[in-house]
Amino acid sequence: MRWDGLFGDLDAQWHAAEQQDFELRINELARVEAAQVSLADALRGALGGKVGAVLRNGVVHHGQVQRVEGQWMLLLEGGRSVVVPLAKVLRVSGLGPARASQQGRVRHSLAAALRILARNRAVVVLELDSIQPATVRGVLDQVGADFVVVQQLADGVARARDNQLGRVVVPVEAMVSIMSSADNEF
Template identity: 60%
Template sequence: MRWDLLFGDLEAQMHAATQQELERQINELARMEASQLTLAQALRGAVGGQLSLVMCNGTAFHGEVRRVEPQWVLVNESNRSVLLPLTMILRVQGLGAQRATAASKVPYTLAAALRILARNRSMVVLDLDSSRPATLRGVLDQVGADYVQLMQLADGVSRDRENRQGSVVVPMNQLVSVASSTDNEF
């Protein structure tokens, strides 16, 4: 009878050691998988939820995450949509543990999203990365590979020819945010 207890105890110890090793391997695989996740995948898990995103220039946006692509996130903030380049995000608050891969096989680049705004002749407000607050208001005339050309307009005026204040070219890597009315979907 003592032998049965001894063998039973050895089997229990072996089973416990095997379980611990298996759990250690599973935890390591989970850590390795998590290390491969991108910010876009983390943000995609929050689509439909509310987040606060603080940009590199200190501007904060609070709203519902509508869409996430590899280069940008679209947030609805009350009566406007704000397109935020992922490279300009300083921190995100309110993000849970949910993660998601891309729903679309064809990712929309930042330039593609901006071309939609240019095609629709949508009024936009560009917030730029600079040492001093820099905001431009107008209509995107042209979207190049790495720049946008904006027809500037005075605040609160229509797009009539007499309200134009000139044109400005902005490198795309200087865009912190692009805000437009919520009517403009990407």
């Protein structure tokens, strides 16, 4: 009888140690998996929800998350669409615990989104990365590898030849957000 109790106790200790080791491995795997989640994955988990994004220039955009790609997100803010490069985001509020990886194989870069706006001849407002909020309003004439050419328009007026103020080149790196009317297709 004494031997049965001793072996039973050793078996219980061994099973407890095995369970503890198993739980440690599971916890480590969960930490490794969580470390691979990107900001884009966290934003995709909020698709359709409202978030607030504080950008490098201090501007805050509050809107509904419409689309998230690896480099940018699209917010619906009132009656306008706002394309926000993820590299220009300081913090995001309103995200829940849901995470979602990108579905499908097609990845749309920020340049692809800008080309859509240029193709549609959409009037855009570019918020620039500067100490004081600076903007450029106009139509994207050309999207290069790392810059855009904007045909500037006077503020508050429609696109017409007599409202054009000239062309300006803006590095993509300087853009903090790109705003256009909400009816533009991305």
